[in-house]
Amino acid sequence: MAYIVNVEDREFRVDVEKEGKEYTVTLDGKTANVEVAYHEGTQLTLIVNGKPFTIVIESEEQILVDGETYSVGVFDEQVRKFMKATPDKLRKKELAIKAVMPGLVVDLSVQEGDSVKTGDGLLVVEAMKMQNEMKATSDGVVKKIHVKKGQTVNSGDVLLLIE
16 A cells, blocks of 8 residues: 655655565655564554564654654545645644643743644653654644643643644
8 A cells, every 4th residue: 555654744655465464565666674663652662673673652643663752643545635636724723733742841942823844843752751843743733832841741641733
């Protein structure tokens, strides 16, 4: 099956074929063997050409790969063509950035009304002595900030809204 995958500000064509318990994934013409070694809820470990990657799905638009946060979008190739043809007024207008695990807000890089671009750093949440920078997953304007520096947050809490 063919997908269009956006990572930060780059777009890739990805073809996925399942072969038993493994997958053959072709990313822009480069092929890799992928095995799902672990999967529970939003956490999984993938073995890509023999190398393990730990992944946490933070939201529909964000993933954590080996401790690094990425803005992502995955679309079926046909859906992507439809979306490009859809007028802007019909597209999603508000995006909630949520905490993926309990932690402490240690840095807030934006203010309400700030314009942000995909991949811009918004805030940093520290959890289990690891700092996770939350990044904008789309261009927009910071509509509402629900947290402040030094605040403790729970998994799933809305941290801010981008419009």
